[in-house]
Amino acid sequence: MLKSSAQRSAGPRLRLLASSLVIAAGFAAPSSASAEKLTIIVGGMEKQIYLPAVLTRELGYFKDEGLDIELISSRAGVEAENELLAGAVQGVVGFYDHTIDLQAKGKFIQSVVQFSQAPGEVELVSTKYADSVKSPADFKGHTLGVTGLGSSTDFLTRYLAERGGLKAGDYSLLPVGAGNTFIAAIKQDQIQAGMTTEPTIGQMLKTGAAKILVDMRTPDKTAAALGGTYPAASFYVNTTWLDGHKDEAQKLANAFVKTMHFIAGHSAAEIADKMPKDYYVGDKDLYIQGLAEGKAQFTPDGRMPKDGPETVLKVLSAFSKNVQGKSIDLSKTYTTVFVDNAAKTLGN
Incomplete structure (x- = not known):
């Protein structure tokens, strides 16, 4: 039996697997022969x-x-x-900060549609350590959970620690993924704190296993934690692919921008009703609650927020040796052309 879409994960093995092995119930079925087939990888579809x-x-x-x-x-x-x-894929739904990190390494990708203006992430601390770990300055000597090394949760965690006055050697980072693996890492004391997103946040708070240390689910709370608007979830592609596939990119932008308008115009409950039931992780009310609390993270139109790229560059420059001292051209990390065209099509 195939696993549910919320349970599957894929990594480098994708290049070796046939598409039929990674498609689960609920995925888009092949449409007409004229439909354009594209593969998009998402950094955790259940998030x-x-x-x-x-x-x-x-x-x-x-x-x-x-x-x-x-x-x-x-x-x-x-x-x-x-x-x-x-x-192996034509596009990614992931954090915008990768466009800057990769440019520093001489590789160019671009955000085509910007989904969010805040990370939607929370730094949770195990309830066992809540009395002693009251801010990132208290990370010293502890192991902190991230989804993966080199991931956006890695970047943000290191920035919070740096802003708290710590150096890289003062704490440890452990890749624990999200969902059940993150929860297990907290409960088994593999990590004392960690960064994750909904619906994992709600599950941890409901059981009392963890408490919120730093909340970055809304633009206001993000500005307090990071010093400004932080564009995060986005749809990005290789610049070379984009140059040769503008028609496909425009169609994708049209679809995603329509979705951003739908999110802006509907309640958390209405949005949840459209999602696959297995994404609720057995508690639809909790899923809706988490979405309502973090709904402000999403952009209403898919546009890059003003001054957002500068904030991300500032954050990465604070700790990343890859970025420090490099000349980053932010204009090459995103484009608004396709979103602007989509807005015209939608009459906005």
């Missing part, structure tokens, strides 16, 4: 931060554009990034 990808499929907006889209889930954004660079 609410990447909700627009699955919601677009469920609303039928890909099909409306004549696209046959295969969505594949990965354990972390860094794995998705690697699949894109290897040419």
